[in-house]
Amino acid sequence: MAAAPSMAAAIAASLPAPSTAPTPAAPTHEAIPASMAKVIDLEADIPLTCVQLDGMVVSKIIKHARESQGSSAHGILLGLDLDGTLEVSNSFALPQHINDDDDKSVKGIARYQASMLRSLKEVQADDSIIGFYQAMSLGSFYNQSLVETQAIQQDKLRHGGIVLVHDISQTARGNAAFRAFRLTRAFFDAYKRNNFSTDSLISHRLTFSSILEEVPIKIRTSPLLGAFLETLSAPSTSPVSEPSSASAQASVALPPSFSVLNLGTNDVNKNLEQVIEAMDAYKTEEGNIAYNQRQIAREKAKADAYVAKRKEDNAARLAQGLAPLPEEDVSRLFKIPPEPSRLESMMLLGRIDAYSKTLEETSSTGLVKMYAARGTANV
Incomplete structure (x- = not known):
């Protein structure tokens, strides 16, 4: 989790800052019809109720966490917030640096993130940041760096954004564990005041269980991805009536797993x-x-x-x-x-x-x- 401070600085550098220069007069637009007012949520009045993950995003996060071989894997979530649902359609990993306290590392991550967003925009892909993901181990994701990064997002993004945590220890046992969180209003208010004294905790009724609130997750898979997963799970038929043991094992798409014999x-x-x-x-x-x-x-x-x-x-x-x-x-x-x-x-x-x-x-x-x-x- 040491890379989270650089990620917080990179996100803060890439997110739009409030403009202090005088802005020109806004053009006049026609009023939104009442029938479309609940769908076109310009003022972010519709509360966030669900996070929808694309199946390819799930695969990319699992692959990144497995290749990183640790809980330091982190990256950016891209997509669109529509009608109270955050639709996560793409993601990309952020580089890892050994010395995350170095200012050069922070600037390097910010330049890499800006370059990726420009490249996605050139190919007309989703380039709107709606959150970030973080790998974890053994279900533990509480740390100050994650809170700081989420606070930056919640202050600048339209619906506040979410943090998606992925448990690599559960994935190793065959369970793709994903959970989405955001800061509660009481904790965010105390964080903006930078006051976590005893009186502040009592007045805001804060405990470790009320720092984050969980948002339900739905996973959407395309027919192409479903067909690919089906080929991995189903054995392929052989034209030979009685294949040998070697050919029978080769005909199976997935090799046999003996993980169930592990006592843990x-x-x-x-x-x-x-x-x-x-x-x-x-x-x-x-x-x-x-x-x-x-x-x-x-x-x-x-x-x-x-x-x-x-x-x-x-x-x-x-x-x-x-x-x-x-x-x-x-x-x-x-x-x-x-x-x-x-x-x-x-x-x-x-x-x-x-x-x-x-x-x-x-x-x-x-x-x-x-x-x-x-x-x-x-x-």
Whole structure:
């Protein structure tokens, strides 16, 4: 997930910025008929209810994630928003760089993205950005970089855009897992205010489960893609009545898979390691927050003690008929640090929850396989 900051900067550079120059007078247009008002949604009044993925987009994302061999695969989604549905018709991958903090990497990704959009426009293909996709592993996609990228989109795109997450660990088990998300209004409001203090979380009723809201997904496949998948899944008939074993195996489009014999112990071990790492990171983050809070309480106590002492001195001076001492700005005398943000803690809690749910699924399946293997061995 280290490439997400560069992707956020690239998306911010390519998305249209609000213009400050005076614009010429807009031409007059005829009013849209009432019968077409619900279809032609110029002001984005129709709420987003569904994301429709083209089958070729699904294949391209799976191929990109498999070739990247990790959860760093990310790219741009292109398409059209129509009548409350985001129709994702195309996508392209963004390059990966080793040093994503380098400004040259950010500019390189932005130039590559702009070049791809120009090329798509020249061939009259869809070149409107409606979101981005991100590969993940073991169901965990909560991180600050993804939130920042989605916040940029949600602020500039017409319907806010979506982030499409693809679980490569589920795909390895034969399940093409895709989920679409966008930021909730409460979290987006707190993000724009850049305030994730305890009072802000309470007022917005924010937890890790209310950061993102899921949007339903539909996958549309063309007849050509359906026919291609059918040829992969169905064995081809041989004109020979009794083919040999070698020719019979060659006649099958897909080779036999022995993945069902895998007990899944490796996935459980890896999942447990991720849970432990996330819990250690959460414990460290909570320790840092507790340390900052103790510093804040210590400085506030010093400021309160100074104010109380100044009041006592002024009361004594007034009793003696002397002029009171002038009041001083406490914030200038005592540097009270701001309350630490709890955004990272929320992200880590979401990561732990995702890892735990995936561990529950994989461990239950693995236990059933282990008991079945044990029973077969005893027989």
